[in-house]
Amino acid sequence: MSRTPIHPLTIGLLLLIGVGAPLLFPAYGNQVAVLWLMIVFASTWDILGGQMGYNSLGNIFFFGAGMYTSAVVQIGLFYDVGMYTSGARTTHIVFTTAQYFTGFALGTIAAGVVAALLAVATSWVVFGLRGPYFAIGTLGVAVAAAELISSWEWVGAAAGISMPVFPGAPETQKLFFYFLLFGLAFAVLVGLRWLYSTSFGLAINAIRDDEEKAEAMGLHTRRYKRTAWTIAAFFLGIAGAIFGNMTGFIEPRDIAFPTTTFNIFMILMVLLGGKGTFWGPVVGAVVFQVIKEVTWTYFLGWQFVALGLLIVIIVVYFQQGIVGWLMERYPERFGIRVAPREKEKPARTIGLAPHAEGAE
C-alpha cells in the first residue's frame, strides 16, 4: 500500500500492454477484453471489501443497473421502450450510426450517474449493517433487483432486451469494445491509485482496522463509507453499459445481475490476488481469467466444480492471496516495517524438564 501516486513507468507499461495485447493475440481479443472487465470488477470490489473491510455481496447490482439504464436511454432516445421490447421478436428495428453512437455515449454516462445515485440511496439502508449482515443485506439488494427486472414488462421482463446493433464490421466492433473496457480499467486503476494516496485511503483503512475507534476519534465514518460505495457503483455502472452493448443482448438473471458468476468472481479474484492491496485484485484477475478460460475449455461441464475447488483452496489455505503473501514474505520491498521479533529466550525449566526422557 504505497501512498505515492502511480508511477509514470507503470502508466506506460499499462498502456503498452493494453494497446499491444489485441495486436499480439488477435485470436484472444475477446478474452483479453473480458480480462479488463474482470480487473474493473476486482479493483472496485476491493475498495469496500479490501480497503474498507466491508464484504459486499451485492456489487453486481450496480453493474446490472448500469446495463439497464444504458439500454433504456439508448432505446428511449429514439423509440418507445415498451413498444421496442414487445415488438423485438417480430420486427427488426435499425439504429443509424449517428443514433447508435449518441445513444451509446449518453447511455453510458447515464449508467454511471444512475448507478452512483442508487448507491447513495441504498447506502442509507446497507450501512446500518455490519459484518455478515452487511454481506447478506447487499446480496438481498442484488437479488431483489434481478427479480424486479424479471417481472417488469416495460424493460422486457425475463425475456430481456436486444440491444441496438453495432453499425460496423465485427472486427471493428471487437476492437471498439476492447478499447472501451481497457480505457475503463485504466481509468479505474489510475483513479483508485490517486484516491488511496489521499486521506481517503487512510480513513477507509482506519474503518477497516477499527470502526468503533474511528467513530470515537470523530471521523465522519458514514460519509466515507457512502462515498466509497458510490465510487465503486459509478465505475460498475459504466462497466455494465459497455458490457451490455458488447454482448448485444441483455436479460436480468444471467447477464445483468449474475449473482452466482460475475458477482462471486469479483470476490474470488480479490481473495486470490490479495485483498486490501492495490495490485492484488489485478494479479488475481489475471490468474483467475487464465484458470477460468482453461477450465471452461478443457473441463467443460466440470468448470463449476473446478471453481468450487478453487474457492475452497483459497479460503482454507491461501487467505492472504498472492500479493498479500509476497508482502508478508518480503515486507521491506513494499515499504512496510514490522517490529523485529524479540528472540525468545529458552524457557528456564522450573521443576519439570521439557523432555519426557529428562523427567525420569
Add this chain to the structure above:
Amino acid sequence: MKDAIIELTNVSKSFGGVIANHNVSLTVQRGAITGLIGPNGSGKTTLFNSIVGYHPIDSGSIRFEGQEISQLRVQEIARLGLLRTFQTTRIYGKMSCLQNMQISIPHRKARFVDMFSYERAGVVERAEHLLAFVGLHEKRFLRAGTLSFGQQKLLEFAMALMNEPTVLLLDEPTAGINPTLINGLIDRLKRANAEFGITMLIIEHNMRVIMNMANKIYCMAHGEMLAAGQPSEIQRDRNVIDAYLGSH
C-alpha cells in the same frame, strides 16, 4: 477562578434489570485532572460510555461546556473536543504508527472535499513531534499492530493528543503497562495537562498513580457515587475503604 467543563446531574443507566448507574452526579473543572475510582463493576466505564454517547442514558443530564450532549452521537461528541481512550487499547493495527497519527487529526471542521486532501502542511511534523513526546519516534514507520501492548497504549495516547481535544477521558491508562513505564506515563499525562491545557477525567485502579495526579477524586460503588474530594480526604474516607476492602 474555576468553571465546570463537564457537568453530570443525576445520570441513570440500566441494562435490563441491572442498574449500572443510579443518580450519578459529577463535575470536572476546566484544566484539572479528575480521578474516578471504584471497585470492579461499580459502573465507571458505563459512566464513561454515557458521557461520550456510546449509549443513551435513561435519565439525567450531561453538559459539556454548557451544552447538553446526552442526545448526541459518538462522532458528534468527539468532534466537539471530548475524546476517550479505551480500556483495551484500540489502534489501527495494519497501518503504520505515523499513519495512525495522520488520520487522528481533528475532524471538527472537515468538509466533504477534505476527504480527498493530501497531507496537510505540518501534520507529519506534528505527528512526529507527538510520537517523540510519548517515546515512539523511532518506531513511527512500524505497523502499529506489531507494537507491544504498552507501546500501543502510548500510541493511543499520542493519537488522542493529535486530535487536539479539550477534554480527554482516559479509561485505565496504566493497566497492563509495566511498572517502569508507568512513571513515564504519569509524567506525560501531567505534561499534556500542563503544557497543552487538556482537561482530564481518568478511571484508574492504581491508587499510587491516581493519588499522585488528580486534583479531585470521585469514588463509585454499586453504580452510585460514594464519595468525592481531595486525594487525601478520599484516602481517609471510611466508606471508600469499606467499598474496596469489604465491610462486614
